[in-house]
Amino acid sequence: MLNEIAITDRDALAIGAAIYSAAFLFGLITLLIRKPYSHTIMFTLLCGGFLLQTLGLNLRGAEIKACPLGNIFEITQFICWSFVLLYFIIGPVFRLRLLGFFTAGLAAALAGVSLLAPGWDAPYPPGIFGGNPWIELHAALAIFSYAVFAIVALVSVMFLIQQHGLKKKQFKGVYQYLPSVQQLDLMAKRLLITGITVLSAALIFGAVFWINNPELVPKFKLAATCLVWIGYLVVVILRIQKKLVTRRYALASIALFLFALASLWPIQSASETKVDATPVETSTSER
Amino acid sequence: MSQVLQSLFVLGSTHHEAPLEVRERMALSTEKAAKLQQELHALDQIRECLVVNTCNRLEIYGLATDPAVEDTIRAHLCASNGVSRELLDAHSFWHTNLDVLQHAFEVSTGLDSQMVGETDILGQMKNAYADARKAKCTGSVLNRLFEKSFQAAKSARTQTAITRGQVSIGNVAVDLANRIFGHLRDSRVLLLGSGDVAEKTAQSLKSRGVADITVASRTFENAHSLAHKLGGAAIEFGDFAPQLKRFDIVISSTAAPTAILDRSMLGAAIKQRPERPFFLIDVALPRDIDPEVDKLENVYLYNLDDLSSIANENLELRKAEIERARTILKGHVWNLWLQLRRRTLLASK
Numbered sequence: 001m002l003n004e005i006a007i008t009d010r011d012a013l014a015i016g017a018a019i020y021s022a023a024f025l026f027g028l029i030t031l032l033i034r035k036p037y038s039h040t041i042m043f044t045l046l047c048g049g050f051l052l053q054t055l056g057l058n059l060r061g062a063e064i065k066a067c068p069l070g071n072i073f074e075i076t077q078f079i080c081w082s083f084v085l086l087y088f089i090i091g092p093v094f095r096l097r098l099l100g101f102f103t104a105g106l107a108a109a110l111a112g113v114s115l116l117a118p119g120w121d122a123p124y125p126p127g128i129f130g131g132n133p134w135i136e137l138h139a140a141l142a143i144f145s146y147a148v149f150a151i152v153a154l155v156s157v158m159f160l161i162q163q164h165g166l167k168k169k170q171f172k173g174v175y176q177y178l179p180s181v182q183q184l185d186l187m188a189k190r191l192l193i194t195g196i197t198v199l200s201a202a203l204i205f206g207a208v209f210w211i212n213n214p215e216l217v218p219k220f221k222l223a224a225t226c227l228v229w230i231g232y233l234v235v236v237i238l239r240i241q242k243k244l245v246t247r248r249y250a251l252a253s254i255a256l257f258l259f260a261l262a263s264l265w266p267i268q269s270a271s272e273t274k275v276d277a278t279p280v281e282t283s284t285s286e287r
Numbered sequence: 288m289s290q291v292l293q294s295l296f297v298l299g300s301t302h303h304e305a306p307l308e309v310r311e312r313m314a315l316s317t318e319k320a321a322k323l324q325q326e327l328h329a330l331d332q333i334r335e336c337l338v339v340n341t342c343n344r345l346e347i348y349g350l351a352t353d354p355a356v357e358d359t360i361r362a363h364l365c366a367s368n369g370v371s372r373e374l375l376d377a378h379s380f381w382h383t384n385l386d387v388l389q390h391a392f393e394v395s396t397g398l399d400s401q402m403v404g405e406t407d408i409l410g411q412m413k414n415a416y417a418d419a420r421k422a423k424c425t426g427s428v429l430n431r432l433f434e435k436s437f438q439a440a441k442s443a444r445t446q447t448a449i450t451r452g453q454v455s456i457g458n459v460a461v462d463l464a465n466r467i468f469g470h471l472r473d474s475r476v477l478l479l480g481s482g483d484v485a486e487k488t489a490q491s492l493k494s495r496g497v498a499d500i501t502v503a504s505r506t507f508e509n510a511h512s513l514a515h516k517l518g519g520a521a522i523e524f525g526d527f528a529p530q531l532k533r534f535d536i537v538i539s540s541t542a543a544p545t546a547i548l549d550r551s552m553l554g555a556a557i558k559q560r561p562e563r564p565f566f567l568i569d570v571a572l573p574r575d576i577d578p579e580v581d582k583l584e585n586v587y588l589y590n591l592d593d594l595s596s597i598a599n600e601n602l603e604l605r606k607a608e609i610e611r612a613r614t615i616l617k618g619h620v621w622n623l624w625l626q627l628r629r630r631t632l633l634a635s636k
Contacts, residue, residue, distance in 0.1 A: 162466065165466075166463070166466060166467065166587050167581070167587065169589070169593050169596075169597070171452070171462075171597045171600065171601075172452075172600070172604075175466070176452075176462075176466075178466075179469065180465060180466050180467055180468055180469035181466070181467055181564060182467060182468050182469055182563070182564060183469040185562070242561045242562060245561045245562050245584075245585070246561075246562075246564075246584055246585045247584055247585075248584075
């Protein structure tokens with residue numbers, strides 16, 4: 001059925017990114033004129049962007065006959081798709097005001113940048129996961145944990161803005177629509193614990209593959225992933241011990257997410273080098 | 288038919304016409320206001336009558352068969368509150384017909400209030416209307432006028448920013464508390480001293496459902512009396528410092544010549560509860576809380592100037608919306624005016 005759709009995967013992803021941008025601009029303009037935005041319009045726009053992105057990723061997946069996580073472009077799009085999905089789950093439950101606006105902003109930025117960098121969508125050989133379900137599960141969980149970390153970073157940004165407003169005695173504009181500092185702080189704590197749990201599970205499943213095929217896992221990728229995991233683990237432990245709270249906790253969450261995002265490129269480069277070095281026959285024979 | 292509409296009137300004295308000392312003299316008790324309403328309604332020249340009596344306004348709305356009824360009403364009002372006719376004439380207004388509608392709509396919306404856009408007046412108008420209706424002092428014209436004024440008020444408030452932002456110190460504090468804690472049902476309040484502003488702020492917080500209120504004052508009797516009034520508990524003034532960590536919101540209004548809360552005290556308290564913020568409201572002069580405290584992580588300090596400046600900013604914002612709200616009300620006023628004229632035409636046939 002997907003073959004009958006007269007649209008390419010990149011076109012669908014580009015339209016999705018454009019809709020995310022429209023959602024962000026809509027929120028920004030209404031906030032600049034100091035009015036609360038319509039949640040229905042914001043939610044509809046995010047749904048539109050999400051549906052187009054889902055279509056684009058499905059078309060890509062149908063083409064490569066696997067989960068589209070083979071290059072930095074696909075990983076970025078998948079992280080973006082995952083945290084928008086997460087927003088649809090946690091947004092209505094926790095009723096965090098303006099989270100939709102910030103989600104739209106980050107989604108537009110990530111999806112837009114990935115589309116504008118042609119080098120990120122480098123071709124890769126088929127069967128990148130070698131048909132191993134453990135490694136596919138590892139990849140899906142890892143991406144989901146990154147989506148959680150993205151939402152944590154957004155919530156932390158919202159916390160810092162609200163805290164800045166309170167400290168500087170600012171009462172108008174965006175400050176009056178943001179959730180309370182305590183709500184945001186608590187939400188960031190809960191989400192980070194969720195994120196580290198999911199990432200830990202992803203690493204456990206990845207470890208199963210690594211133990212059986214240590215030569216197929218690039219050392220740099222392993223080191224960078226472990227570094228991200230350790231970083232988040234340390235932050236979570238310090239938070240539970242109440243040694244890293246509020247502002248410093250928010251800054252640490254944002255810094256770690258930026259580091260996690262930045263580490264994707266070298267991780268992917270290392271993977272591509274490894275894949276290039278690995279004969280395609282090896283991958284297919286493992287299926 | 289036209290005569291009836293021409294004799295729709297309002298006689299009033301509000302904060303616009305009368306200073307506080309005059310309003311104090313003009314003020315009527317609830318019983319006296321109800322009695323005046325009945326007396327006026329019993330007059331042959333008056334078909335319908337309604338008295339709105341609040342701290343900032345005394346207004347008599349009515350429908351008279353005789354347009355020259357003004358003198359009679361003024362005389363009755365002077366007899367009720369015991370003020371001289373000269374004083375009443377100097378500090379009152381008289382509107383008729385279309386102006387009555389516009390005035391009533393503006394009052395209901397809060398455009399005529401001292402704190403522009405305040406919502407209490409709508410409740411007071413509704414109560415006055417309910418009482419008058421119950422006493423059978425109103426009829427089809429005043430019923431329609433007041434019901435339409437409530438609808439118009441809602442419409443103007445929704446379509447403009449006339450009620451946006453808080454304009455009283457207490458409500459500004461509540462808004463800030465919401466920005467810090469979200470809901471207030473788990474927040475515990477400590478009141479240091481028993482100043483008037485602090486008490487009102489505590490009352491505002493109480494009305495939003497704070498968990499509990501504790502009062503500490505140098506005079507334990509004062510603390511006990513205020514705590515009783517607020518439905519809270521009193522503690523000895525000397526005991527508040529060791530218990531500081533238990534509270535989320537501290538309102539200070541003592542007459543102490545120097546700061547009673549400093550950075551080291553707050554620092555020690557925040558260390559024991561680093562995840563929960565402290566909201567400190569210092570309404571004392573000279574200040575009770577060392578400004579250095581604001582530099583502490585997770586501590587939010589607001590003094591009287593900060594709160595007043597937020598309230599004034601909001602008030603200016605509301606004032607800027609007055610003309611927009613007035614335009615919306617004018618549309619409603621004209622609709623009602625035409626309806627009333629049509630109704631009277633039908634009724635006279």
